[in-house]
Amino acid sequence: MSTTQRSESMNAFFDGYxxxxxxxxxxxxxxxxxxxxxxxxxxxADFGSYNKMFPLIxxxxxxxxxxxxxxxxxxxxxxxxxxxxMMCLPSLLKSEGAISTYEVIDRVRVSGDxxxxxxxxVYFNDTECEVQCTCRxxxxxxxxxxxxxxxxxxxxxxxxxxxxxxxxxxxKDLKRKYTFVKSSYDNLSGNPKAQKYADLGNDFSEVAFxxxxxxxxxxxMKACIRKLKEELLCNGLRSESCLSSAPSLHIPGAYxxxxxxxxxxx
Numbered sequence: 001m002s003t004t005q006r007s008e009s010m011n012a013f014f015d016g017y018x019x020x021x022x023x024x025x026x027x028x029x030x031x032x033x034x035x036x037x038x039x040x041x042x043x044x045a046d047f048g049s050y051n052k053m054f055p056l057i058x059x060x061x062x063x064x065x066x067x068x069x070x071x072x073x074x075x076x077x078x079x080x081x082x083x084x085x086m087m088c089l090p091s092l093l094k095s096e097g098a099i100s101t102y103e104v105i106d107r108v109r110v111s112g113d114x115x116x117x118x119x120x121x122v123y124f125n126d127t128e129c130e131v132q133c134t135c136r137x138x139x140x141x142x143x144x145x146x147x148x149x150x151x152x153x154x155x156x157x158x159x160x161x162x163x164x165x166x167x168x169x170x171x172k173d174l175k176r177k178y179t180f181v182k183s184s185y186d187n188l189s190g191n192p193k194a195q196k197y198a199d200l201g202n203d204f205s206e207v208a209f210x211x212x213x214x215x216x217x218x219x220x221m222k223a224c225i226r227k228l229k230e231e232l233l234c235n236g237l238r239s240e241s242c243l244s245s246a247p248s249l250h251i252p253g254a255y256x257x258x259x260x261x262x263x264x265x266x
Contacts, residue, residue: 084146
């Protein structure tokens with residue numbers, strides 16, 4: 001599924017600009033036009049997210065938190081999970097130390113007026129404020145499911161969603177990497193951050209070329225980069241990348257959380 005999604009994403013990027021018979025000479029110009037459209041779409045989405053907010057549908061502080069952080073398109077998806085609250089019924093199955101297991105009955109409309117009850121298990125770790133649901137929505141789409149949210153809000157009365165469940169890729173203040181790419185329509189003169197990004201990229205490429213042939217220098221450089229990254233993170237500089245660390249409940253038999261989800265923002 002991941003391979004198919006990547007292919008569809010690439011087709012959507014070039015749609016209307018490049019076809020199977022596009023000559024290589026024309027491809028360069030068409031690529032720049034496609035990239036320009038993508039950057040403009042990103043800027044329009046940023047403008048909309050900062051200047052227009054969808055109204056809240058509940059009184060839960062977690063919804064208000066995500067309204068302030070997420071892009072409008074992603075927040076609409078989150079609100080669909082909050083709307084599903086009325087169809088969910090949680091109950092405690094067992095509690096072992098800090099870990100509690102809840103059964104959440106979700107009433108799903110199958111067709112017409114036919115409602116089907118589906119049972120899910122939600123694991124909650126009180127010590128680490130970690131949650132997992134067997135529906136796997138967070139692992140697949142990167143947003144909290146209604147079953148986990150109802151346990152967090154109505155059962156545990158959690159006021160704020162932990163940062164590990166707020167993926168950077170959905171944040172409205174995140175700048176996408178392709179907006180730093182130098183193209184024929186933009187020399188980056190008006191974007192100091194993009195200029196620095198391109199300059200550092202050139203330096204990193206030269207270092208990678210010089211060290212990749214020799215295992216000893218390669219390992220030394222890897223260690224230096226890892227140490228520098230740790231120092232930057234410790235100093236409170238939030239990473240601009242789309243990668244995000246995934247939490248783990250350490251529950252025997254439970255799946256570990258994976259954050260491989262699509263990197264598209266709108």
